[in-house]
Amino acid sequence: MRVVGYVRVSTEEQADSRAGLDAQRAAIAAEAQRRGWTLVDVIEDAGYSAKDLRRPGIRVALEAMASGHADVLIVAKLDRLSRSLVDFAGLMATAQRQGWACLALDTPADPTTPMGEAMVSIMATFAQLERRLIGQRTRDGLAAKRAAGVRLGRRSELPVTVVSRIVRERAEGRSLRAIAEHLNADSVATGQGGKRWYASSVRAALSAAERNGASTPVQTV
Template structure:
């Protein structure tokens, strides 16, 4: 987002509640909208829309209808900044939040979480984002290192670990690459189905859950390194 542009910044708000009851009563949603609207007005931003209301959807997954729609709008360049009242409306998981921040950086849009000091439109807020991203990367590497060490101990004890990998490396690399590129797991599954790529068990149909298992697999972790 160029700072020299005279056009108003186009903001897109996202709201979410964690239960159907909250969604039905409106509790929380009106407060989130009010906070987003007030911030946009304070900064002179053009609030394009407030989307979301993913009632009952877990914040631990990015596979939410409202969030998916919002991210697609931002990726297309139809909005410049995603604004949330609270960071946990996006995700309570550091890893998932880091994925969104990394996507914003790659796609060229900004992210503002009003309660967390996260504001990639400012130098201070961008520093907060970098700290979160660095922490997430460190945690992933630390977990990977501990996993490898534990597996090495088991192997030294003669323990046979899991089933042999039956998916070709090229398929695993494709799934990892497309996920890194911002494609949802359901979209990756549809693409594999269209290309008639067999599943790990030789099946003809891919599901979001099967793509998720590949992304969590040891083979995927080696490719991601």
């Protein structure tokens, strides 16, 4: 059996440390050796979420499987592959149609059998449920903070002189884009310390100025 391994971590911190990636690689290599399989490649996505399959690494892996480069796509854990039941079901259907198998080491199911395929699909359902529960808890927590009057988001640290300049230029009839270009030309930092202004960031500064009592109306162009 020729196998392609796929590894993934979901945050830039994990991607930088490589601890998660290396652990997954080791587990895949050990399983391939135990079964007498030939591990032809290990493809990674460092710093990508599993909410969908829009990841460069998994695309390369799936192209390798479709081209007959290997017989089995192996992952250390099912949620390294996908947390979306729709994506996972579609991937399983693709594997069946193209004649290759997908194996996750955290499930004892053999996806090449009808019973094993059913078991893997059930596990994928719970992986998606976990993702949705996390999202729901996050939304509930944010709603509770808003209800308590907590201001969410990063706080802008724009100097009063910069805010006054933006309000003044807008009152003179300049477009949001023109104001952004002027700020960039003068190397004015954004409220978050960034080096480049855009029409959207100028609009945000104007909106904040309005909330703080400025009288200049915010327009969209």
